[in-house]
Amino acid sequence: MTSLPERHGTAKHPDRPVARRRPDGVSDATVAAVGKLSEALEVVEHARGVLYEFHRLCGTADLTLQDAVAELREAGHPELAEEIEDCLVGRDVVDGGWSFQLVEAYDDNYWSVFRDVERAARERAGDLPRHLFEAEMKHREQGGTGDDVS
Numbered sequence: 001m002t003s004l005p006e007r008h009g010t011a012k013h014p015d016r017p018v019a020r021r022r023p024d025g026v027s028d029a030t031v032a033a034v035g036k037l038s039e040a041l042e043v044v045e046h047a048r049g050v051l052y053e054f055h056r057l058c059g060t061a062d063l064t065l066q067d068a069v070a071e072l073r074e075a076g077h078p079e080l081a082e083e084i085e086d087c088l089v090g091r092d093v094v095d096g097g098w099s100f101q102l103v104e105a106y107d108d109n110y111w112s113v114f115r116d117v118e119r120a121a122r123e124r125a126g127d128l129p130r131h132l133f134e135a136e137m138k139h140r141e142q143g144g145t146g147d148d149v150s
Helices: 004-008 028-074 078-088 099-124 132-141
Strands: none
Touching: 028 078, 028 099, 028 132
16 A cells, blocks of 8 residues: 555655745744734735625626516516616615725725735835745745744
8 A cells, every 4th residue: 555645745845945035133923923914914805805706796696687677578577577677777785886886995995005004014024025924834844944944
């Protein structure tokens, strides 16, 4: 019977250099704190994707609704079709706004600000490269020593 590493290869690469170099004098605590900020940004990026998905789903629902209204008319229910069209087709998803406006407001008031804050924090904490925390974790988990990351 073959071992799993023989079958799939090893995850260990102790001779690989670290993917991101820590600037001189930057502490573990700083790398961890900025890494936590970057982790929060990743959640914001995910939320943005979910919001764009919501936007697409709202648009798809409205177009499908319009098809349903047309089919109701064709099926001999023009009054019902008119009521549904009047009540729902093109309706605001929040008071005064469509889903694209939610996306734009999120982008302008939160996402872009969060990205700028994270970038500024990396610069002010020692000009840290993106994903430094993860790069060092990758290096350690693949068998590199902690001595060659700082």
